[in-house]
Structure formats: structure tokens, C-alpha cells
Amino acid sequence: DVKVTQSSRYLVKRTGEKVFLECVQDMDHENMFWYRQDPGLGLRLIYFSYDVKMKEKGDIPEGYSVSREKKERFSLILESASTNQTSMYLCASSLVTSGYNEQFFGPGTRLTVL
Amino acid sequence: SQQGEEDPQALSIQEGENATMNCSYKTSINNLQWYRQNSGRGLVHLILIRSNEREKHSGRLRVTLDTSKKSSSLLITASRAADTASYFCATDAGSNTGKLIFGQGTTLQVKP
Numbered sequence: 001d002v003k004v005t006q007s008s009r010y011l012v013k014r015t016g017e018k019v020f021l022e023c024v025q026d027m028d029h030e031n032m033f034w035y036r037q038d039p040g041l042g043l044r045l046i047y048f049s050y051d052v053k054m055k056e057k058g059d060i061p062e063g064y065s066v067s068r069e070k071k072e073r074f075s076l077i078l079e080s081a082s083t084n085q086t087s088m089y090l091c092a093s094s095l096v097t098s099g100y101n102e103q104f105f106g107p108g109t110r111l112t113v114l
Numbered sequence: 115s116q117q118g119e120e121d122p123q124a125l126s127i128q129e130g131e132n133a134t135m136n137c138s139y140k141t142s143i144n145n146l147q148w149y150r151q152n153s154g155r156g157l158v159h160l161i162l163i164r165s166n167e168r169e170k171h172s173g174r175l176r177v178t179l180d181t182s183k184k185s186s187s188l189l190i191t192a193s194r195a196a197d198t199a200s201y202f203c204a205t206d207a208g209s210n211t212g213k214l215i216f217g218q219g220t221t222l223q224v225k226p
Contacts, residue, residue: 030212035216040218042219043216045215088154092156096212102162108155108156
């Protein structure tokens with residue numbers, strides 16, 4: 001079974017701190033994604049990566065950056081955390097298979113920025 | 115921008131009843147997928163229906179797709195308390211990047 005793990009389930013940080021959220025998948029998937037989920041807004045795509053060192057902005061990239069140095073690992077970075085980045089962060093991965101691109105999700109990281 | 119919009123936003127039924135959730139989208143798609151999310155957890159893929167398919171079944175799940183109306187429905191038959199969760203539709207608009215656009219979800223409560 002595909003397994004996607006995220007480094008923390010809960011995280012509390014202070015405004016202005018640099019925050020790293022790590023995601024690791026064990027199924028050799030090409031694609032990896034970072035979403036944030038807020039009540040009433042559903043899942044919004046922050047960044048995604050379709051290959052090592054490749055990244056593309058999603059719908060809400062402002063205030064975030066990403067790093068993909070190895071195929072299995074995709075990191076989300078909050079350069080200077082702000083209170084409006086308090087949210088649930090979800091990582092996902094998928095194969096590049098035309099017409100069948102089911103995404104596998106990690107358990108999520110609930111980030112609180114004080 | 116939201117591609118999938120789901121209806122209703124919340125649904126409460128008794129165990130044993132059927133639950134129907136609807137999803138509408140705006141652009142043409144390669145496929146449409148349904149996911150389930152238990153409270154505070156990640157999403158789990160339930161079923162995928164391709165644009166050239168009209169209906170698909172998986173256990174107690176039945177998904178329909180009407181590309182002329184740009185809509186899909188998810189039917190859960192004989193619901194159980196364990197089906198209590200949020201359900202999301204997601205569309206693949208064919209960008210070949212694997213990108214999906216998720217709806218806002220329907221929260222289903224099944225009362226025992």
C-alpha cells in the first residue's frame with residue numbers, strides 16, 4: 001500500500017518563525033502536492049511538483065516555498081509564519097498515469113501560528 | 115477558482131438510509147474522483163469515473179457522471195454510522211500534471 005507520511009500531526013509556531021513541513025512517500029510517485037484546508041474553503045493547492053527539483057505554483061503560493069531534492073520527499077516552507085497561515089496542511093502524491101491519477105494523502109499537519 | 119461545487123453542504127440521515135451527494139463542475143474533464151475524509155484526517159480515494167463512463171459501482175458506492183450537465187453524484191446505499199465523514203469530489207481537467215481541483219465537500223452524518 002502507498003504510504004504518505006507527514007513529519008508532524010500538530011505544530012505550534014510563533015509569528016515570524018521559519019516553518020518546515022515534511023512529506024515523504026514510499027511508492028516512487030512522480031507527483032507530489034501540498035494543500036491547505038480551511039473550513040468552508042475546501043482544499044486549496046499551494047504548490048505541486050512533477051519531478052525532482054521541479055515545482056509549480058498552485059492557487060495560493062504566496063507566503064510559501066517548496067523543495068524537492070529527492071523523489072520521495074517534498075517539503076513546504078513558511079519563510080516567516082503569520083497567523084493567517086494557521087490551517088490544516090495536507091500532502092499528497094500520485095503517479096503520472098494518463099487518465100488515472102488517484103492521489104494518496106498523508107494524515108495532515110494542523111499548524112497553529114500564534 | 116473552484117471547479118467542483120458540492121451539494122448539499124451537509125447531510126444528516128439515519129443508519130440504513132441512502133445518502134446522495136452531488137458535484138457540479140465548470141470545464142471539460144478527463145475524470146472525476148470522489149474522496150472521503152474522516153474528521154481531522156487525510157483524504158482517502160473512493161472511486162474514479164472517466165469522462166467516457168456514465169456510471170460506476172464499488173461496493174455500496176454508486177457514482178454517475180453526466181458530462182452534458184457537468185455534474186456527478188455519489189450514492190451511498192444502506193449507510194452505516196461509520197460512513198460519517200466529509201466527501202469531496204475532485205476533477206482532473208486534463209493538464210497532464212496530475213493536478214486535481216477539489217470541491218468544498220459534503221459533510222455526512224449517519225445517526226445510529
